[in-house]
Amino acid sequence: MDAGFYDEDQAMKCPICKHGNTQPGTVSVTLERGATTIVFRHVPAEVCENCGEEFHSAKVTEALLKQAETAVAEGVEIDVRRFAQIA
Numbered sequence: 662m663d664a665g666f667y668d669e670d671q672a673m674k675c676p677i678c679k680h681g682n683t684q685p686g687t688v689s690v691t692l693e694r695g696a697t698t699i700v701f702r703h704v705p706a707e708v709c710e711n712c713g714e715e716f717h718s719a720k721v722t723e724a725l726l727k728q729a730e731t732a733v734a735e736g737v738e739i740d741v742r743r744f745a746q747i748a
């Protein structure tokens with residue numbers, strides 16, 4: 662398996678605790694960029710059933726960063742947004 666990312670359609674063994682399996686779900690992610698703090702809700706993730714660690718696919722991570730950059734460009738200081746689903 663490539664380091665860092667995973668096949669979105671498969672449950673995986675948690676690389677943090679190396680014990681639990683991950684389950685698909687949605688989580689809230691907080692990103693801070695300089696003066697901007699933005700919380701994305703309903704972000705798709707794989708969550709470890711053992712330690713609770715959250716993992717995002719490369720696609721989701723990329724979309725999160727892009728949406729955070731947009732918020733920074735808009736001059737947002739703090740905001741809570743629903744994560745825009747990616748096609």
Ligand SMILES: [Zn+2]
Binds near residue numbers: 679680
């Ligand atoms: Zn774990």
